[in-house]
Amino acid sequence: MRGRVGKPCPMDLATFLIQCLNALQYGLLLFLVASGLTLIFGIMGVINLAHGSFYMIGAYMAYALAPIVGSTFGGGFFATLFVGLVLSVILGYVLEWVFFSYLYEREHLQQVLMTYGLILVFEELRSLIVGDDVHGVQPPPWLSGTLALGEVMTYPVYRLFISAVCIALALGMYAVLTRTRLGMMIRAGSANREMVQSLGIDISFLYRVVFAAGVAIAVMAGMLAAPVSSVYPGMGNSVLIVCFVVVVIGGIGSIRGALLAAMLIGIVDTFGKVFVPQAAGVGVYLLMALILLWRPQGLFKAA
Amino acid sequence: MTPRFMALATAAACAAALALPAAAQNTAKLKVGLMLPYTGTFAALGTAIENGFKLHVAEQGGKLGGREIEFFKVDDESDPSKATDNVNKLIKRDNVDVIVGTVHSGVAMAMAKVAKDSGTLLIVPNAGADAITGPMCAKNIFRTSFSNWQPGYATGVVAAQKGYKRAMTITWNYAAGTETVKGFTEAFEKGGGKVIKDLALPFPNVEFQALLTEIAAQKPDVVFAFFAGGGAVKFVKDYDAAGLRKTVPLMGSGFLTDGTLEAQGPAAQGLITSLHYADNIDTPRNQAFRKAYALSYKANADVYAVQGYDAAQLLASGLTAVKGDASKRDDLILAMKKTIINSPRGKLAMSNTHNPVQDFYIREAKGVNNESVGVAVKALADPGRGCKM
Numbered sequence: 001m002r003g004r005v006g007k008p009c010p011m012d013l014a015t016f017l018i019q020c021l022n023a024l025q026y027g028l029l030l031f032l033v034a035s036g037l038t039l040i041f042g043i044m045g046v047i048n049l050a051h052g053s054f055y056m057i058g059a060y061m062a063y064a065l066a067p068i069v070g071s072t073f074g075g076g077f078f079a080t081l082f083v084g085l086v087l088s089v090i091l092g093y094v095l096e097w098v099f100f101s102y103l104y105e106r107e108h109l110q111q112v113l114m115t116y117g118l119i120l121v122f123e124e125l126r127s128l129i130v131g132d133d134v135h136g137v138q139p140p141p142w143l144s145g146t147l148a149l150g151e152v153m154t155y156p157v158y159r160l161f162i163s164a165v166c167i168a169l170a171l172g173m174y175a176v177l178t179r180t181r182l183g184m185m186i187r188a189g190s191a192n193r194e195m196v197q198s199l200g201i202d203i204s205f206l207y208r209v210v211f212a213a214g215v216a217i218a219v220m221a222g223m224l225a226a227p228v229s230s231v232y233p234g235m236g237n238s239v240l241i242v243c244f245v246v247v248v249i250g251g252i253g254s255i256r257g258a259l260l261a262a263m264l265i266g267i268v269d270t271f272g273k274v275f276v277p278q279a280a281g282v283g284v285y286l287l288m289a290l291i292l293l294w295r296p297q298g299l300f301k302a303a
Numbered sequence: 304m305t306p307r308f309m310a311l312a313t314a315a316a317c318a319a320a321l322a323l324p325a326a327a328q329n330t331a332k333l334k335v336g337l338m339l340p341y342t343g344t345f346a347a348l349g350t351a352i353e354n355g356f357k358l359h360v361a362e363q364g365g366k367l368g369g370r371e372i373e374f375f376k377v378d379d380e381s382d383p384s385k386a387t388d389n390v391n392k393l394i395k396r397d398n399v400d401v402i403v404g405t406v407h408s409g410v411a412m413a414m415a416k417v418a419k420d421s422g423t424l425l426i427v428p429n430a431g432a433d434a435i436t437g438p439m440c441a442k443n444i445f446r447t448s449f450s451n452w453q454p455g456y457a458t459g460v461v462a463a464q465k466g467y468k469r470a471m472t473i474t475w476n477y478a479a480g481t482e483t484v485k486g487f488t489e490a491f492e493k494g495g496g497k498v499i500k501d502l503a504l505p506f507p508n509v510e511f512q513a514l515l516t517e518i519a520a521q522k523p524d525v526v527f528a529f530f531a532g533g534g535a536v537k538f539v540k541d542y543d544a545a546g547l548r549k550t551v552p553l554m555g556s557g558f559l560t561d562g563t564l565e566a567q568g569p570a571a572q573g574l575i576t577s578l579h580y581a582d583n584i585d586t587p588r589n590q591a592f593r594k595a596y597a598l599s600y601k602a603n604a605d606v607y608a609v610q611g612y613d614a615a616q617l618l619a620s621g622l623t624a625v626k627g628d629a630s631k632r633d634d635l636i637l638a639m640k641k642t643i644i645n646s647p648r649g650k651l652a653m654s655n656t657h658n659p660v661q662d663f664y665i666r667e668a669k670g671v672n673n674e675s676v677g678v679a680v681k682a683l684a685d686p687g688r689g690c691k692m
Contacts, residue, residue, distance in 0.1 A: 012520070015516060015517075015519075015520040018516045018519075019513060019516050022512040022513050022516055023513075025512065026510055026512065026513075124342075127342070127346065131347075132344070132346045132347045133347065133562075133565075133566075134532055134533045134535075134536050134562070134563055134566045135565075135566045136536055136540065136565075136566035136567060136568055138568070146544060146546060148546070150519070153515070153516060153519040153545055153546060153547070154544070154545060154546030155545070156544040156545075159512075228537070228540075228541075229509060229533075229537055230533050230536040230537045230540065230566055231533075231566075232344075232532060232533025232536070233343070233344050233346075233533075234343070234344050234533075235533060238507055238508075238509070269510065269513070270510075270512070270513040271513070273502075273504055273513045273514055273517075274513055274514070274516075274517050277476075277501070277502055277503045277504070277514075278476065278503065280476075280503070280504055280505055280508075281476070281504075281505030281508070
């Protein structure tokens with residue numbers, strides 16, 4: 001393309017504030033998508049490439065379950081969300097039991113191989129069950145309005161709702177992991193599995209629960225994001241890499257770090273797109289490289 | 304034996320080996336290799352193209368130009384890194400006479416390179432990369448779909464005619480996007496408009512909010528967008544949710560609303576796009592095609608099915624001219640180049656660089672159909688820049 005894009009673009013204060021809102025909102029959305037990975041990869045230490053698939057499964061659940069839930073329980077967005085969460089906890093529990101429980105002691109390469117295999121299996125199942133078409137999901141009516149920002153632009157209420165959910169989720173995860181007995185056991189398990197086991201804690205069961213929670217959060221992220229992202233084949237793969245970037249920048253195992261990293265990526269990506277559109281894709285990875293040069297452990301070490 | 308004698312003897316043996324089957328070829332089946340995506344994001348497109356191709360073969364009683372057809376299929380997975388191996392499977396293992404493929408431009412470029420080197424006849428039924436009928440063009444490479452430049456250019460003509468002066472463009476930063484935008488810019492600025500800014504985001508990123516804010520701040524007269532599939536659905540919905548539809552009209556290459564209208568819902572209603580096919584072209588030819596397609600495959604025909612169908616028609620016209628004798632390559636290629644295809648989309652000719660010369664329709668999204676509301680440009684030909692044939 002031509003050189004037009006290189007010229008500095010004028011930005012008034014209102015526009016700047018809206019862009020800040022965009023950055024914040026995108027950052028929170030990223031955190032929502034990456035938070036399940038923080039739990040599974042960050043805290044349990046399993047490299048889970050299938051994380052994107054769980055996100056994809058969530059989005060497809062939002063699309064496919066809505067009519068079924070609607071005819072059985074009288075419908076409603078939250079009823080669908082609830083049914084999806086129950087199913088995803090079961091899915092996560094079974095997956096951990098059948099596959100992942102054999103992986104903790106193994107090398108990372110084997111984890112990568114198996115979770116990559118799961119991606120292929122989930123994509124193929126998705127293709128067989130729902131097909132390869134693109135679908136849209138409607139937000140609930142009471143959230144489908146828009147707010148006026150300035151003269152030209154309006155902002156969908158649903159996006160703000162997602163942001164609120166993200167903040168609640170971040171606070172909740174932080175509180176459980178750092179302030180409760182359960183969180184203490186989980187952190188202890190990630191530091192030294194055998195020691196925790198010898199203290200009489202059923203670590204296998206504990207991890208099964210944490211894994212199921214990680215899957216459930218990823219599925220919930222997919223279900224919540226479906227109305228704004230639409231539902232399409234391969235959607236999981238597109239979020240997978242940025243999720244890993246969030247966890248790595250934030251510091252493996254740190255909820256605070258993941259939240260901060262997601263916000264930073266939101267800012268870099270948003271303003272990068274506006275000011276240097278041709279290099280927008282590089283910005284996020286440049287940020288990661290710089291932060292890892294400065295702090296190889298990421299922003300925060302695990303608490 | 305001297306090396307020179309060896310070479311001569313080998314050449315003679317080859318000639319003999321080639322001559323024998325050539326004589327018998329009119330009775331043997333013509334081998335057609337279908338290299339299309341049967342899995343992954345583009346699976347539905349690959350299936351539509353194959354269905355369209357086979358529909359025409361079936362209409363001709365299982366033959367093209369009097370020759371029975373034998374199909375060889377390879378799933379290209381839309382993976383450019385496997386493309387060369389895959390196309391060589393068809394050429395070297397299956398010895399196909401013709402290759403039809405594919406959807407993904409990167410894969411199609413690799414196919415074009417192999418076809419150019421090996422001389423195998425290649426018909427591209429979708430991939431729009433300008434280079435295939437530009438710098439990479441060859442005698443034995445044909446396309447029955449479009450070049451990326453074409454729908455962009457046609458939309459640019461319409462935008463200028465509507466009297467818009469300041470435009471912004473937005474797309475993914477990859478070949479199909481930038482080539483389409485270039486076509487738009489060329490026509491729009493020729494028509495007296497000015498593109499004030501090109502917005503781009505990396506493929507397949509779908510976080511548009513920052514760029515929508517930028518559009519709202521600049522307030523152009525019109526926005527031209529190129530997106531497809533899931534990205535198109537999200538962009539159109541986000542554009543609407545940002546309240547921009549009311550103030551800044553959105554136009555696009557036809558792929559913005561093709562196969563996506565159901566998912567886009569009310570956000571896409573009334574969108575103006577341009578493409579070489581529309582759902583409601585009211586000609587007996589198109590009606591008959593759509594009816595036959597629906598009967599055979601229990602699905603509605605789309606632009607991809609049409610492109611596959613026309614690939615078969617193009618091949619048939621060449622084979623008919625040589626009475627099914629594919630060994631008369633020069634005559635076959637000349638006939639394919641000279642033919643006028645009676646396509647469901649309208650009349651279709653081949654340009655000097657073997658890209659379709661075709662009408663581009665102005666289409667308006669109504670319900671789940673893209674309905675033609677006029678012709679943007681009649682008989683639009685790609686300039687075929689960089690082609691030396």
